[in-house]
Amino acid sequence: MMDAGRHPNIELLAYSEVEDVSGYVGNFRVRVRKKARYVDEKECTACGECVKVCPIVRPDEFQQGLSTRRAIYIPFPQAVPSAYVVDIEACLGDNPIACGKCIEVCDKKCIDFDMQDEIVELNVGAIIVATGMDVYDPTALDEYGYTRFENVITSLEFERLISAGGPTGGHFVRLTDGQTPQRIGFVQCVGSRTSNPARGNPYCSNICCMNTIKDSLLLKDHYPDTDITVFYMDIRAFGKGFEDLFMRSKAAGVRYVRGLPGEVVEDPQTRNLRVFVENTTAGRIEEYELDMLVLSIGAIPRGDSELVKQLLTLSRTPEGFFMEAHPKLKPVDATTKGVFLAGCAESPKDVKDSVTQASAAAARAEVLLSRSKIQVEAITAVVDEAKCRQCGRCAEVCPYSAIKWEKKQVAQVITAACAGCGTCAAECPFDAIEMRHFSDQAIFAQIDAALERDPLSTIVTFACNWCSYAGADTAGTGRMEYPPNARIIRTMCSGRVAADFVWYAFRQGAPVVLVSGCHYADCHYINANRNTVRRVDALWEGLEKHGLRPERLQLEWCSAAEGQRWAQIMRAVEELRAHVTAEEVARTMEVLREAKVPVSSQVWKLKEPTPALLRCMRCGHEWREDYSAEKARNEERMCAACRSSSVRVLI
Amino acid sequence: MKDDLRIGVFVCDCGLNIAGSVDTEAVKDYAATLPDVAVAVRNKYTCSDPGQAEIRRAIVEHNLNRVVIASCSPRLHEPTFRACVQQVGLNPYLLEMANIREHCSWVTLHDRKAATRKAQDIVRVAVARAHWLYPQDEEQLPVTDAALVIGGGVAGIQAALDLADAGHQVYLVEKQPSIGGIMAMLDKTYPTMDCSI
Numbered sequence: 001m002m003d004a005g006r007h008p009n010i011e012l013l014a015y016s017e018v019e020d021v022s023g024y025v026g027n028f029r030v031r032v033r034k035k036a037r038y039v040d041e042k043e044c045t046a047c048g049e050c051v052k053v054c055p056i057v058r059p060d061e062f063q064q065g066l067s068t069r070r071a072i073y074i075p076f077p078q079a080v081p082s083a084y085v086v087d088i089e090a091c092l093g094d095n096p097i098a099c100g101k102c103i104e105v106c107d108k109k110c111i112d113f114d115m116q117d118e119i120v121e122l123n124v125g126a127i128i129v130a131t132g133m134d135v136y137d138p139t140a141l142d143e144y145g146y147t148r149f150e151n152v153i154t155s156l157e158f159e160r161l162i163s164a165g166g167p168t169g170g171h172f173v174r175l176t177d178g179q180t181p182q183r184i185g186f187v188q189c190v191g192s193r194t195s196n197p198a199r200g201n202p203y204c205s206n207i208c209c210m211n212t213i214k215d216s217l218l219l220k221d222h223y224p225d226t227d228i229t230v231f232y233m234d235i236r237a238f239g240k241g242f243e244d245l246f247m248r249s250k251a252a253g254v255r256y257v258r259g260l261p262g263e264v265v266e267d268p269q270t271r272n273l274r275v276f277v278e279n280t281t282a283g284r285i286e287e288y289e290l291d292m293l294v295l296s297i298g299a300i301p302r303g304d305s306e307l308v309k310q311l312l313t314l315s316r317t318p319e320g321f322f323m324e325a326h327p328k329l330k331p332v333d334a335t336t337k338g339v340f341l342a343g344c345a346e347s348p349k350d351v352k353d354s355v356t357q358a359s360a361a362a363a364r365a366e367v368l369l370s371r372s373k374i375q376v377e378a379i380t381a382v383v384d385e386a387k388c389r390q391c392g393r394c395a396e397v398c399p400y401s402a403i404k405w406e407k408k409q410v411a412q413v414i415t416a417a418c419a420g421c422g423t424c425a426a427e428c429p430f431d432a433i434e435m436r437h438f439s440d441q442a443i444f445a446q447i448d449a450a451l452e453r454d455p456l457s458t459i460v461t462f463a464c465n466w467c468s469y470a471g472a473d474t475a476g477t478g479r480m481e482y483p484p485n486a487r488i489i490r491t492m493c494s495g496r497v498a499a500d501f502v503w504y505a506f507r508q509g510a511p512v513v514l515v516s517g518c519h520y521a522d523c524h525y526i527n528a529n530r531n532t533v534r535r536v537d538a539l540w541e542g543l544e545k546h547g548l549r550p551e552r553l554q555l556e557w558c559s560a561a562e563g564q565r566w567a568q569i570m571r572a573v574e575e576l577r578a579h580v581t582a583e584e585v586a587r588t589m590e591v592l593r594e595a596k597v598p599v600s601s602q603v604w605k606l607k608e609p610t611p612a613l614l615r616c617m618r619c620g621h622e623w624r625e626d627y628s629a630e631k632a633r634n635e636e637r638m639c640a641a642c643r644s645s646s647v648r649v650l651i
Numbered sequence: 652m653k654d655d656l657r658i659g660v661f662v663c664d665c666g667l668n669i670a671g672s673v674d675t676e677a678v679k680d681y682a683a684t685l686p687d688v689a690v691a692v693r694n695k696y697t698c699s700d701p702g703q704a705e706i707r708r709a710i711v712e713h714n715l716n717r718v719v720i721a722s723c724s725p726r727l728h729e730p731t732f733r734a735c736v737q738q739v740g741l742n743p744y745l746l747e748m749a750n751i752r753e754h755c756s757w758v759t760l761h762d763r764k765a766a767t768r769k770a771q772d773i774v775r776v777a778v779a780r781a782h783w784l785y786p787q788d789e790e791q792l793p794v795t796d797a798a799l800v801i802g803g804g805v806a807g808i809q810a811a812l813d814l815a816d817a818g819h820q821v822y823l824v825e826k827q828p829s830i831g832g833i834m835a836m837l838d839k840t841y842p843t844m845d846c847s848i
Contacts, residue, residue: 001808001830001831001835001848003812004803004808004811004812004823004830005830007811007812007815007816007821008815009814009815009816009818009819009820009821010811010812010815010821010822010823011820011821011822011823012803012823012825012830013822013823013824013825014803014825014827014828014829014830015825015826015827015828016824016825016826017824017826018799018801018824024792025792026792026793026794026795027792027793027794027795028795028799030799030822032822032824037828062835062836064836074828074829075827075828075829075831076829076831076835078831078835078848079828079829079831080829080830080831081829083828085828122797122799122822123795123797124795124797124798124799124822125794125795125796125797125798126798126799127798127799127800127801128798128799128800128801128807128810128811128814129801129802130800130801130802130803130804130806130807130810131801131802132802132804132806132807132832132833133833135833156833156836159836159837159838160836160838162838163837163838164838166838210841210842211841213841214839214840214841214844217844218838218839218844239842240842241842242841242842244842245841245842308801340810342806342807342809342810343802343804343805343806343807344804344806344833345802345806350840350841351805351834351837351840351847352842354804354805354806354809354834355805355806355809357806358805358806358807358808358809358810358813359809359810359813361806361810362809362810362811362813362814362817363813365798365810365814365819366813366814366817366819368794369794369796369797369798369814369819370817371794372793372794373791373792373793373794374791374792374794375789375790375791375792376789376790376792377789378744378787378788378789378790380790415790416790416792436787437744437784437785437787439783439785441783442779442780442782442783442784445779445780445782445783446776446779446780448779449772449775449776449778449779449780450772450776452775453772453775458772465726469724469726470726472753472754473724473726473727473750473753473754475753475758476724476752476753476754476755476757476758477753477757479757479758479760480758481758481759481760481761482758484755484758484759484762484765484766484768484769487772487773487776488750488754488773489776490725567758
């Protein structure tokens with residue numbers, strides 16, 4: 001911490017927030033609001049005279065509210081920068097008639113209530129997101145009695161209570177009577193690993209098992225006679241040296257009970273806790289009397305992650321942590337070029353893993369910063385200004401905000417920010433956007449060529465580069481045999497597949513068309529494949545309107561790892577194709593000769609959840625559900641019967 | 652421009668990986684019949700040094716301006732072959748790959764006729780696409796030599812220090828009045844059981 005504060009190459013902007021980020025890889029422009037501290041950061045010597053006279057008392061956030069601070073305060077003694085700050089919401093002094101005592105005692109005259117927020121503009125080439133995590137609030141888990149019983153505390157409160165810098169100076173005591181507890185319990189997985197959203201999150205929070213093991217050792221170290229019981233589901237001590245610590249904890253006499261408490265009751269006289277638990281190793285209900293219970297709370301994404309996501313056009317996992325560009329090959333790159341992830345913002349992790357990832361992110365950023373120029377692959381979008389009718393649809397669908405558009409203005413592509421997904425080109429109603437290297441003409445030529453020989457036995461297949469095409473590669477690597485009828489046309493993203501292409505393929509005699517891409521959570525272009533679904537929904541409606549079987553258009557998500565799934569999709573689609581007759585194809589070609597390409601779907605106009613019938617376009621399985629456009633955007637559809645992604649919503 | 656298209660098709664055996672289930676000779680012969688194909692060649696290993704040398708020789712000899720390589724997935728060897736054609740002055744975006752291994756020979760192991768036919772189709776689709784490829788220039792962008800680190804917890808501090816030590820200007824932005832984050836609240840940390848700050 002100290003090193004970061006005094007490094008000549010680091011400008012520390014504490015008590016500051018990023019308000020706006022524009023630009024692109026190598027050339028970001030950032031606006032930061034440096035909030036008024038009301039204390040001159042450089043002049044303050046942290047002598048503490050001001051605190052002695054401040055009349056306002058507030059709970060101390062750093063101490064988890066276990067002690068108090070004044071309106072003028074320093075978060076903790078080793079704070080960097082080592083300067084006081086005024087909590088202006090609480091302070092009376094912004095009206096000097098009311099108070100102003102601190103100003104009087106400050107010898108260096110560094111308190112200034114006229115101080116204003118300052119806006120700082122920065123130019124940077126790379127951004128590292130290390131925004132951290134929040135902790136789970138266990139109040140909702142009523143059976144543990146947190147907030148009802150004072151001697152039930154969280155693991156973070158435990159940290160403060162046992163710390164020499166904590167509210168009790170490191171004397172570990174109960175909050176109710178100031179006595180050192182003799183019998184302490186720890187409850188694991190609080191707010192983690194549950195399928196019930198009201199009781200926390202489905203994921204493992206990674207750090208809590210080891211944190212408890214560490215806490216048990218600290219207690220045994222300070223107070224060897226303490227009786228410690230840990231209630232757990234599984235102990236996950238998988239890291240280097242972790243198992244050793246676990247064994248040390250057991251050897252020190254810490255009792256590990258497999259089972260989470262079902263009920264905690266407080267004795268109103270002694271304020272002791274009675275804990276009831278099913279010991280699943282012994283196969284019996286047990287009761288423990290404890291002086292204190294520590295809830296090992298899980299990690300959750302920070303409350304302001306959505307804001308950060310929007311500032312940097314990042315992408316989040318369903319759990320809410322920031323998503324990496326690739327889980328194995330680009331684990332610290334964010335989905336936006338030039339942005340990297342470090343620490344718990346990406347997923348819950350301990351200090352060692354945070355440091356490791358931070359060094360990796362710094363190295364990745366350095367690859368960028370150490371070059372004077374970078375090259376961008378020539379697969380970006382180009383607007384034909386003569387054709388552009390200034391409608392702005394392209395800017396609306398661009399996942400990267402790489403298209404600049406204002407009313408009555410021709411759309412402009414910021415090439416450096418463009419990732420080349422092509423969903424803008426597919427969306428443009430006026431053919432005014434061309435993708436470099438993945439042109440419309442090339443794709444139409446590929447469709448023609450695919451259908452040149454024996455079209456009736458050909459499945460025109462669009463596959464996105466990152467997932468489904470790669471999934472097909474995986475099927476190959478694994479020698480998974482499947483029928484040889486698909487002819488694959490590779491696009492960077494399934495969002496590149498314009499409704500035109502599908503319509504054209506049917507008009508040219510395709511019996512079946514398959515559009516395939518990444519699963520919702522994996523879309524390589526943040527969320528570009530939502531546009532794929534919207535277009536396929538419109539095409540299904542359009543085919544039906546013309547009396548054609550909508551199931552001849554199939555939509556499938558397949559990840560790069562799902563070779564088996566690809567082979568299965570190929571078999572299923574071939575079965576569909578085998579049932580398309582020459583007469584049906586001939587009729588399709590006839591009907592579609594003059595038919596307009598359908599571009600909008602009913603489903604995507606539903607503002608409110610509306611009763612709908614969902615039908616699998618592969619196996620015919622049907623079910624009912626309330627559906628809305630929002631659900632279409634956020635939830636991947638899947639048939640419960642055959643696991644196909646070709647699920648149509650009928651209203 | 653369309654008038655003087657000269658496409659070269661290079662069909663790879665990949666040892667027996669492709670030739671084991673596809674009649675690559677028939678694929679090569681078929682490729683030679685496709686529009687604007689000036690030359691079709693069959694190789695045992697196209698990605699090997701001799702294989703690549705043959706591509707370069709053919710480009711010069713036949714004055715090729717489009718190249719189709721029928722071998723493995725572009726996700727594997729597109730960068731290899733782009734570099735290869737570039738060595739003799741061909742723009743790397745004038746290269747197209749026909750994936751007749753992962754998408755064909757390896758998934759159609761027991762029907763040589765069907766596999767060969769599929770490989771021919773894949774080559775035809777690739778040649779059709781090659782007609783619509785144009786030279787592309789990769790844009791060069793300047794880079795501002797400075798980094799922003801958002802968040803002053805342990806991860807942000809470490810990233811900032813590493814970058815600063817490497818000589819880059821770093822702006823470390825922290826929402827709270829002090830850096831340190833959650834780490835600073837911890838008493839001791841595992842596995843070393845030492846002080847967190």
